[in-house]
Amino acid sequence: MKSVKQWYSMKAAEKTAEIYIYDEIGAGFFGGVSAKQFVDDLNKIGKVDTINLYLNSPGGDVFDGVAIYNALKRNKAQIDVHIDGLAASITSVIAMVGNSITIAENGMIMIHDPWTFAIGNSVEMRKQADVLDQVGGTLVNTYTARTGIDAEEVKALMGAETWLDADQAVAKGFADKKSPSVKMAAHFDLSRFRNVPRDVAAAPSKPDAPTFKSRISEQEKWLAENRAKYARK
Numbered sequence: 001m002k003s004v005k006q007w008y009s010m011k012a013a014e015k016t017a018e019i020y021i022y023d024e025i026g027a028g029f030f031g032g033v034s035a036k037q038f039v040d041d042l043n044k045i046g047k048v049d050t051i052n053l054y055l056n057s058p059g060g061d062v063f064d065g066v067a068i069y070n071a072l073k074r075n076k077a078q079i080d081v082h083i084d085g086l087a088a089s090i091t092s093v094i095a096m097v098g099n100s101i102t103i104a105e106n107g108m109i110m111i112h113d114p115w116t117f118a119i120g121n122s123v124e125m126r127k128q129a130d131v132l133d134q135v136g137g138t139l140v141n142t143y144t145a146r147t148g149i150d151a152e153e154v155k156a157l158m159g160a161e162t163w164l165d166a167d168q169a170v171a172k173g174f175a176d177k178k179s180p181s182v183k184m185a186a187h188f189d190l191s192r193f194r195n196v197p198r199d200v201a202a203a204p205s206k207p208d209a210p211t212f213k214s215r216i217s218e219q220e221k222w223l224a225e226n227r228a229k230y231a232r233k
Contacts, residue, residue: 012045026061058188059089072097096146103175112161146179147173
């Protein structure tokens with residue numbers, strides 16, 4: 001695998017584009033690659049025949065991820081996805097855009113039900129629950145369309161927060177084939193997830209990356225400071 005100097009990069013030459021997402025999805029509290037940035041960069045590279053998309057990401061903002069998936073889906077290029085390390089959460093959805101999906105022998109895919117942070121009264125919380133159900137339904141449709149797995153099985157896999165190694169991913173249709181193991185340049189804080197495999201949890205985090213707990217603390221601080229401003233009368 002080529003050396004990657006940045007956590008996110010996109011470049012094109014001779015009708016082939018190479019895109020690396022080795023970061024979280026979405027801007028704001030979770031940092032990483034926003035849909036706006038991705039779409040702007042995709043438009044700048046212009047028309048290409050092939051897109052090689054390399055992934056190693058724990059996921060992030062579901063709506064940014066869906067927007068990235070849709071932007072790639074609209075592109076007329078052949079899209080070859082390479083899961084170099086981890087395609088977790090919404091990144092696993094982005095991976096489903098591939099006309100071909102190759103996963104490294106030491107790579108993993110994780111799917112789970114969407115979740116969010118919310119502020120407001122019980123009415124607002126119920127609205128958020130409805131939104132999550134709607135989002136979950138769209139994710140199920142994306143997985144079933146690419147894998148051919150029955151929707152009820154996909155729902156069960158998502159509800160259980162399922163981690164698939166390379167063999168399992170190929171067996172269930174989340175990937176088409178395996179490639180030799182690669183040495184990853186980036187690892188992530190995965191403490192937000194409940195079923196992280198022991199060997200994955202033991203991997204070192206990305207250097208200088210804020211932990212999930214620190215991001216939550218920042219968000220809680222922001223909510224406390226702005227609760228009155230956004231409270232409904």
